[in-house]
Amino acid sequence: MNGGLPATESRNLQVPQGEFELQRNPRDGRLQAWDAADEFLLNHLHDLQPLSRHCRLLILNDTFGALAVALAEYQVYSWNDSYLAQQALRSNLEANGYPATQVKTNSGIELPKVSVDCVLIKVPKTLALLEHQLYALRPLLHHDSRIFGAGMARNIHNSTLELFESIIGPTTTTRAMRKSRLILVERDQALSDGRSPYPDSYELEVDRRYRIVNHASLFSRDRLDRGSKLLIEHMPIDPRFRRIVDLGCGNGVIGIVAASLNPAANLLFRDESYMAIASAETNFRAAFATTRSAVFEVDDCLQGVADGSQDLVLINPPFHQQHSVGDAIAWRMIKDARRALTRGGELRLVGNRHLAYHAKIKKLFGNCETIASNKKFVVLRASKNPIGADSRQARKALV
Numbered sequence: 168m169n170g171g172l173p174a175t176e177s178r179n180l181q182v183p184q185g186e187f188e189l190q191r192n193p194r195d196g197r198l199q200a201w202d203a204a205d206e207f208l209l210n211h212l213h214d215l216q217p218l219s220r221h222c223r224l225l226i227l228n229d230t231f232g233a234l235a236v237a238l239a240e241y242q243v244y245s246w247n248d249s250y251l252a253q254q255a256l257r258s259n260l261e262a263n264g265y266p267a268t269q270v271k272t273n274s275g276i277e278l279p280k281v282s283v284d285c286v287l288i289k290v291p292k293t294l295a296l297l298e299h300q301l302y303a304l305r306p307l308l309h310h311d312s313r314i315f316g317a318g319m320a321r322n323i324h325n326s327t328l329e330l331f332e333s334i335i336g337p338t339t340t341t342r343a344m345r346k347s348r349l350i351l352v353e354r355d356q357a358l359s360d361g362r363s364p365y366p367d368s369y370e371l372e373v374d375r376r377y378r379i380v381n382h383a384s385l386f387s388r389d390r391l392d393r394g395s396k397l398l399i400e401h402m403p404i405d406p407r408f409r410r411i412v413d414l415g416c417g418n419g420v421i422g423i424v425a426a427s428l429n430p431a432a433n434l435l436f437r438d439e440s441y442m443a444i445a446s447a448e449t450n451f452r453a454a455f456a457t458t459r460s461a462v463f464e465v466d467d468c469l470q471g472v473a474d475g476s477q478d479l480v481l482i483n484p485p486f487h488q489q490h491s492v493g494d495a496i497a498w499r500m501i502k503d504a505r506r507a508l509t510r511g512g513e514l515r516l517v518g519n520r521h522l523a524y525h526a527k528i529k530k531l532f533g534n535c536e537t538i539a540s541n542k543k544f545v546v547l548r549a550s551k552n553p554i555g556a557d558s559r560q561a562r563k564a565l566v
């Protein structure tokens with residue numbers, strides 16, 4: 168399933184603003200890099216003509232940069248919690264003749280601090296993220312700012328509209344067009360600027376010394392995920408594991424427990440979400456202050472991590488990228504883990520039983536053992552074989 172980003176024969180988006188060549192990130196020539204909501208919004212903006220030449224335009228959650236590329240002639244600011252989305256925006260700008268810096272991107276967890284004339288919001292998957300963004304957005308609006316939301320109709324609920332209404336002001340929707348909808352919002356001057364309730368926190372039930380802080384976009388923001396819990400309960404304790412990776416770390420719970428049980432280990436936390444890495448760093452520092460060494464990086468899987476450099480990789484893989492679901496990212500994480508592991512190094516992964524990671528890992532590593540399971544999850548372990556011991560099947564799977 169690709170969550171409304173349809174299969175395509177063309178990579179070109181055709182809208183009144185022009186024709187644009189767009190690619191997804193990671194690249195997937197079979198799927199479009201925009202959805203019907205992007206097209207609806209761009210057509211609507213053109214019909215309405217609300218943008219003056221010097222208009223300051225803020226775009227939130229632009230999936231692969233379709234909106235920002237089509238509107239790049241204006242002064243565009245783009246805010247996105249996803250590193251992959253930001254990279255897609257840069258390469259799509261370049262593919263369409265603009266410098267990658269044409270659109271100002273915010274790489275932090277905050278919205279840019281500029282007064283904006285027009286705001287376009289692709290409705291994110293996580294309601295808490297929308298809530299946080301609307302609170303952060305409100306002080307940037309002036310009397311005449313125009314605000315438009317857009318999304319696939321099935322992702323726009325009453326709760327979505329209530330957030331716009333209560334934080335920004337009167338909200339209506341258009342009729343659905345090709346299963347997408349626009350949200351039209353007016354700034355209510357009488358409403359005061361509220362405060363985002365995020366980040367929030369919970370006490371870690373498996374080790375009550377730790378209080379886990381979560382920024383708005385985080386996976387399992389209000390309690391420890393049951394899959395993560397099972398992995399934590401089967402965390403290896405082994406002095407050989409000196410370099411441990413928490414891949415797709417979210418708030419960092421898995422890596423923090425690994426660090427506490429393996430006191431000589433150095434940790435690497437990786438996630439493609441800026442809010443995840445900010446949360447993981449806050450949580451790790453609260454747990455260990457500066458007594459432990461750890462690196463926190465926003466990046467794609469283990470890109471740039473040297474081959475054969477890590478002893479243990481821990482993964483609770485994602486099953487969606489924004490609104491799209493599937494195991495493509497999990498598969499890339501597993502392949503990257505194998506590459507980055509030392510010979511004799513170990514992968515430990517928790518996943519939903521029905522996702523059948525076992526067969527894939529076995530194919531790639533030549534071995535895979537189930538070390539724990541319950542009704543919903545399995546914890547799998549695989550070792551990277553000593554030199555020369557890879558099966559022919561494993562070598563083929565790596566290509």
Ligand SMILES: C[S@@+](CC[C@H](N)C(=O)[O-])C[C@H]1O[C@@H](n2cnc3c(N)ncnc32)[C@H](O)[C@@H]1O
Nearest residue numbers: 386395415416417438439440467468483484485
């Ligand atoms: C299922 S969550 C697990 C979070 C955390 N490890 C836990 O157990 O609570 C998967 C995480 O993978 C991250 N992720 C998704 N795609 C990624 C990518 N290409 N590279 C790195 N991290 C990614 C998501 O942002 C998310 O935080």
